[in-house]
Amino acid sequence: MWVWAPIIFTGFSLGSFYALIALGFSLICGITRAFNLAHGEMILLSGYLAFVLWQFFQVPFIWILPICAFVLLWLTIPLHYLLRGLPEPYGLNTLMVTLGLALLLQNLLLAWFSADYRLMQLDWPVVAFPGLGFSFPMVQGMLIILALLVTGAVHLVLQRTFLGKALRATIQDREAAQMAGINVHRITLAAFGLGGLLIGLAGPLFAQNMYLYPAAGIEATMIAIVVTIFAGLGRIRTILLGGWLLGLTQSAAVFTLGSRWRELVSAILLLLLLYFRPEGISFKKGR
Numbered sequence: 001m002w003v004w005a006p007i008i009f010t011g012f013s014l015g016s017f018y019a020l021i022a023l024g025f026s027l028i029c030g031i032t033r034a035f036n037l038a039h040g041e042m043i044l045l046s047g048y049l050a051f052v053l054w055q056f057f058q059v060p061f062i063w064i065l066p067i068c069a070f071v072l073l074w075l076t077i078p079l080h081y082l083l084r085g086l087p088e089p090y091g092l093n094t095l096m097v098t099l100g101l102a103l104l105l106q107n108l109l110l111a112w113f114s115a116d117y118r119l120m121q122l123d124w125p126v127v128a129f130p131g132l133g134f135s136f137p138m139v140q141g142m143l144i145i146l147a148l149l150v151t152g153a154v155h156l157v158l159q160r161t162f163l164g165k166a167l168r169a170t171i172q173d174r175e176a177a178q179m180a181g182i183n184v185h186r187i188t189l190a191a192f193g194l195g196g197l198l199i200g201l202a203g204p205l206f207a208q209n210m211y212l213y214p215a216a217g218i219e220a221t222m223i224a225i226v227v228t229i230f231a232g233l234g235r236i237r238t239i240l241l242g243g244w245l246l247g248l249t250q251s252a253a254v255f256t257l258g259s260r261w262r263e264l265v266s267a268i269l270l271l272l273l274l275y276f277r278p279e280g281i282s283f284k285k286g287r
Helices: 005-032 039-057 061-084 090-113 138-160 162-172 174-179 184-209 214-231 236-256 259-276
Strands: 126-129 134-137
Touching: 005 039, 005 134, 005 138, 005 162, 005 184, 005 214, 005 236, 039 061, 039 090, 039 184, 039 214, 061 090, 061 184, 090 214, 126 138, 134 138, 138 162, 138 184, 138 236, 162 174, 162 184, 174 184, 184 214, 214 236, 214 259, 236 259
Parallel strands: none
Antiparallel strands: 126 134
């Protein structure tokens, strides 16, 4: 009866992890129209920073999260100024520039940390449900709770603050927002800063759930792109739903078909969604 319980829980946990990876990418891309192919490498920077703080300085994980978020905020700001002066077609030019930045960061990480695989192996307790016949590590529950808190906080910022209203106006119509008196350049700078915070937050989570190595950023970038497509560009409210959709699909595929089918089933789901709902899974046009 409860055979699907661990599959569903694992799917929600994995989907929450995917949503946290995609939040910064979706926010920056939705507001600034900058297609950041170096997103995964920036998450790796945060992940390696978290690994160094944990391995060599024994910093508690609860403090690693805000430290990495703060550092990546300031590392993301220069990216805004790098992309700001690019000519049209802006989206294509940002893609090419950030691709070069991604390759540069990969080689820097290779030089600094070598190609060895690293993982933050934290001692999370395991919660057992004897009556249901399954157990799960607390880290999985933490991912779900953290994803709900972070997406809820970003939603409140977008809905309840003047900055959030300006950000949403820029997402919906950049030219109209500028005509209404919104300083679009400052808003895009704020978007990069907030996106940097989210990228920095995702790094330590990546470091304890997936192996760190210089080329791992490609997978993180692809996860962010797929979840953003599922949710709809710039639609922060459905990022978590998009992550859960991908996580549940992969979890069910691994359980029923085997691990080698995970990527194929995800690709088929993506193609079906692009064909039937190219605007994403949101039922409304609001952000």
